[in-house]
Amino acid sequence: MNITSLLAQLQLTDSAFPSGLYTLSHGLEGYVQSGLVDPEDLPGLLADLLRHSAGPGDATALVLAHRAVIQDDWDGLVAADRRLHAIKLNHELRAAATRTGHQVLETAARVFGGPVVDRLASLVRERATPGNHAVVVGAVHAALGVPEAQAVAGDLFAFSCSWTGAAVRLGRVDFRRAQAILYGAHPEIARAAATALAARSPHDIHGSVPLADTVSAAHERAPARLFTT
Numbered sequence: 001m002n003i004t005s006l007l008a009q010l011q012l013t014d015s016a017f018p019s020g021l022y023t024l025s026h027g028l029e030g031y032v033q034s035g036l037v038d039p040e041d042l043p044g045l046l047a048d049l050l051r052h053s054a055g056p057g058d059a060t061a062l063v064l065a066h067r068a069v070i071q072d073d074w075d076g077l078v079a080a081d082r083r084l085h086a087i088k089l090n091h092e093l094r095a096a097a098t099r100t101g102h103q104v105l106e107t108a109a110r111v112f113g114g115p116v117v118d119r120l121a122s123l124v125r126e127r128a129t130p131g132n133h134a135v136v137v138g139a140v141h142a143a144l145g146v147p148e149a150q151a152v153a154g155d156l157f158a159f160s161c162s163w164t165g166a167a168v169r170l171g172r173v174d175f176r177r178a179q180a181i182l183y184g185a186h187p188e189i190a191r192a193a194a195t196a197l198a199a200r201s202p203h204d205i206h207g208s209v210p211l212a213d214t215v216s217a218a219h220e221r222a223p224a225r226l227f228t229t
Contacts, residue, residue: 005145008112012140013158015165018107019133020100025166025227026159027093027212030219032170036211039172043181046163047188049209054159055192057087057207058097058134059152060199065138066148069116076202077120078128081135083202090216094130096229101133108140116143153193160185166227 011017026049031037037045061084068077088094105124108117120139124131134155141151164178173181199205216229 002145005147006150008144009141009146009150009154011111012104012108012137012144013154015158015161017104019104020096021158021162022165023227024096024100024162024229025170026163027216027219027229028163028166028172029170029225029227029229030212030215030222032172033222034215034218036215037172039177042164042167042172043184046160046181046185049163049212050156050160050185050188050192053207053209053212054156055195057084057205058132058159059156059192059196060205061132061202062134062138062141062155063148063152063196063199064202064205065135066142066151069139069142070148074119074123077135077139078123079202080205081129081132083205084132084134085130087205087207089213090220092220092229093216097132097134098130101131101136104133104136104140105131108136112140112144114143116140149193149197152196153189156189156192156196160189169226 015022028037031045061080064080065077068074068080085094085097088097102124105117105121109121116139120131120136123129137155138151160182164182167173167181168175168178219225219229
């Protein structure tokens with residue numbers, strides 16, 4: 001194990017890193033507002049999101065971006081980024097993914113630096129690529145020497161932490177129950193990571209969560225919101 005790269009990964013995925021993830025409920029607030037989820041439904045809902053959205057979508061794009069940086073294949077990175085952007089059907093989801101991605105990129109430029117971060121920042125500035133959060137994180141992890149399996153597992157865990165944290169802030173569960181849900185999601189996180197690691201091209205990036213998309217569309221027009229998604 002490379003301790004240096006592990007420490008860099010822990011810093012990048014820590015909740016204190018200014019990525020803006022704390023502003024996201026990843027669709028959960030929309031479910032709560034619509035009365036579609038009770039506390040006992042939360043483990044199943046998180047599992048569905050990992051299996052049908054986060055795994056084949058963002059996590060897969062992260063893996064492909066990581067590989068593209070290692071192979072110096074910037075066209076491949078851009079293709080993965082554009083594909084991920086295209087499958088996010090709702091405006092608030094697309095906006096949140098790029099906003100948090102740009103925040104990670106800006107902070108990474110100041111903290112980590114390096115040619116990979118500079119190149120990606122230039123592509124984003126020139127609007128050659130959207131700069132989605134998953135793609136930025138995958139590229140930065142590769143630049144920091146974090147192995148792809150470790151990178152994708154860590155990011156899926158960070159997503160799950162953010163989601164369960166939103167459940168607490170929305171008053172659905174307390175902190176202890178949230179931790180139990182998070183621990184129970186470990187097998188689904190592992191399966192989602194395996195799905196992402198099996199990807200071979202941007203065409204493998206996909207998602208199928210029609211109810212989540214519908215709830216997100218309603219959330220965009222909600223009169224009051226605690227979260228941006």
